[in-house]
Each structure stands twice: as structure tokens, then as C-alpha cells.
Amino acid sequence: SDHPALRKFLNEKVINGGAIPGFHQVQEMYLGAVYEREKEELKTLLAGKPLAVIFDETPDVEGRCVLNILLAPLEKDHSGRILAYLADTVFLAQCNHFTVSVAVVRCLQEYSIDNEDVIVFDTDNAAYMKKAFTAALQSLFPNSLHITCMAHIMNLIGNAFRKPFVQLNSFMLSFSQMFFNAGSRKRRYLCFMTNKLPRKKASKPPVQHAGTPGSLQCSTTHSTLDCTRTS
Structure with missing residues (x-):
């Protein structure tokens, strides 16, 4: 209810909409009691x-x-x-x-x-x-x-059908890795950055580019062609 657009709507379109409390008041006075009752x-x-x-x-x-x-x-x-x-x-x-x-x-x-x-x-x-x-x-x-x-x-059943297509599997795996960072790696990175820079909010790890450890061994420009050749 504190969002400017929502507050404007309440004031203009709802009778006595200005009397609707903000989220701090709702959280402190009502949310806890409602949660315990529902529980x-x-x-x-x-x-x-x-x-x-x-x-x-x-x-x-x-x-x-x-x-x-x-x-x-x-x-x-x-x-x-x-x-x-x-x-x-x-x-x-x-x-x-x-x-x-x-x-x-x-x-x-x-x-x-x-x-x-x-x-x-x-x-x-x-x-x-x-x-x-x-x-x-x-x-x-x-x-x-x-x-x-x-x-x-x-998914396990689908994997059984994919096994005979070795080259296609290799290509699809390489392609998907271009857009993927494991959750555990993200958490380790964020934990490291938080410990080293406690006054700053840690951001997501940078995306690895081609040629760096753990990334694809294909060039960015010709990734599809290179991955196809290596497979």
C-alpha cells in the first residue's frame, strides 16, 4: 500500500482510501496475529x-x-x-x-x-x-x-532416449552451459564478497567468457560452429 501508484489509486478511487495504513503498520500490528490465527x-x-x-x-x-x-x-x-x-x-x-x-x-x-x-x-x-x-x-x-x-x-526416461545421440548431447550441453552458473557457485561467490566487502551489497558473479576456466572452450562469435566441430 506504500507504492506511489497504489497510494494514488487508493486516494483517488477508494472512499477514505487515505486511511488505509502503510505496510509498516500492517506488518507490526496485524500480520503477526493473522499468521498465528491461520497457523x-x-x-x-x-x-x-x-x-x-x-x-x-x-x-x-x-x-x-x-x-x-x-x-x-x-x-x-x-x-x-x-x-x-x-x-x-x-x-x-x-x-x-x-x-x-x-x-x-x-x-x-x-x-x-x-x-x-x-x-x-x-x-x-x-x-x-x-x-x-x-x-x-x-x-x-x-x-x-x-x-x-x-x-x-x-526426465530420467527422456535421458534414456538421448543417450545414443552423443554429438547432439555434447552440443546441447555446451550450449546450455553458456547460460548457467550452479547455485552453489553463486552462493560461495556471494559469501566471499560479503566477507571481503561487508559494507557493500554483494552482486551476482560475473558471467565467464570463453577461454576462462570452467567456461566453454569455443569462441563467442563462432560458438555454434566451434562446438559442432569439437563434438
Whole structure:
């Protein structure tokens, strides 16, 4: 409500729109109470029901690890669908099987979920997600099983069809690397820059150009032609 365009709209188009509080007042006076009320309602909704726990990690714009945890009661609603609810969003200093499993267990404890009620853990196909289940979650939640999302399974099937086309695969891999920096590399770079220059906000790492370590070994101008020849 503090954006100039929105504030102008409220003042001109809404009766008493100028009385609508700014985001600081909304955050300090209302948001906390609304959050706690919604959390209690969600606890009541999930209590005693078999659950699927869905969690996935993604980097944000600053390269931090963000873990989203969703809880889905395995009962259909009035429309015949199974709904998942966002239970928590956790910022992790490091993303590995230990930090992920600790965050998931803490979330389930906050919602007073019985260990026996967790039936499914649904994640992507990453190695640390698998280890989070086998090394920690499997023993804590005896009725649970681990499944990976269908998109990753379909990706594995697609990879089986691509294997015979070696040269094409090499070209496509080289082409995709032109636009890609691994999330872990971004996080290490941002952490390094923050430690070295604490008074300045760290920016994204520069894009590597051809000929530098870890980049493509093809010229920028003739990248397609050179990659095709080397493959």
C-alpha cells in the first residue's frame, strides 16, 4: 500500500482510501496475529490425518537456499482434490541432507504432527534429498515412504532416449552451459564478497567468457560452429 501508484489509486478511487495504513503498520500490528490465527487453523485441519510432506529447495535472487515445506492431508476435499498447504519457508545457510531433515522435523513438531501420521515424503531426485530420508526421516517416521516427483522420473526416461545421440548431447550441453552458473557457485561467490566487502551489497558473479576456466572452450562469435566441430 506504500507504492506511489497504489497510494494514488487508493486516494483517488477508494472512499477514505487515505486511511488505509502503510505496510509498516500492517506488518507490526496485524500480520503477526493473522499468521498465528491461520497457523492454529491449519493445525486443527491437519490433526490426526494421514499426511504427505512435500519439500523442495530453490535459490533466491541473492543465491540463498530457500526450503519450502508443504503439508497435504491425504483426504479429498469437497471438490474431490487433495490440497497441499505451505507450512514453512526456511532459509538455510547450507543445503545438505542434515540441514534439510532438521528443518522438516522442526516444522512437523511446530504443527504437532504425530510421527505415525506421516505417510509420504515427496521430494525431487537430488542425492541429498534421498539421503535426508534414508539417514534421518525414515527412522523417525516408521509409516513413511519416499517418492520422487514425476517430473524427475520423466526426465530420467527422456535421458534414456538421448543417450545414443552423443554429438547432439555434447552440443546441447555446451550450449546450455553458456547460460548457467550452479547455485552453489553463486552462493560461495556471494559469501566471499560479503566477507571481503561487508559494507557493500554483494552482486551476482560475473558471467565467464570463453577461454576462462570452467567456461566453454569455443569462441563467442563462432560458438555454434566451434562446438559442432569439437563434438
